[in-house]
Amino acid sequence: MPSNDARNLLQCAVPTAAAGVVAVAVSGAVAGGKGALGAAVGTLIALLFMGIGLYVLQWTAKTLPQLFQAMGLMLYVAQLLLLLIFVAVFKGTSLFNAKAFAVALVVSTVVWMAAQARAHLKAKLFYVDPDSSKSDKPEKTGPST
Template structure:
């Protein structure tokens, strides 16, 4: 992973994980051990889904840039469907508190998206690559008038 991508990932994942730790602590106080476990699972699920999605989008941007926008839309729809399936499978579980799970999942996802938008706005991305402009110009050969 290039250093810029790793830096963006850190700027996104660290705030999300920090909010997840707070959600686990608050859920533990409010709903006990099952609440803390639910919040931990929700946060971890959001981190994994969004992290994999970011990796796939970065890979698509580098290898198939013409498919970037379509892949982004498809990826977000797939993430929502997978989360819906996960929530439906664990709807009546007694393993963890489903309410704290859902709340932590939503909060972690919103923080991830906000941090991703902030990281993108602060990134210094060239609109024109200055090095490629120099190398693409043919040198003048022959006599000049």
């Protein structure tokens, strides 16, 4: 993974993990051990889904740049639908507190998206490719006479 991609992943994962720790602590205090477990599972699922999504989006940007915008939109819709499915599937579970799971999942997802937007705004992206000029001679664009 190139350093820029790793930096982008780190700028998104660290705030999300911190929000997850807070969610686990609050859920543990409010709902006990099952609440803490539910918040931990919700945070881990959000980190996994969003991390894979970021990787796929960066791969698409490098290999198929013409599909980048459409892929980004499709990817975010798919992620949100899959997260909604996870909330619906684990709604009635007795393994952990479902409300703590859902709240941690939603909070982690929102924090990830906000951190990703912030990382993109702070990134120093080239508007012009500096390696595009291969020769010092200007090319002729008009008809030769």
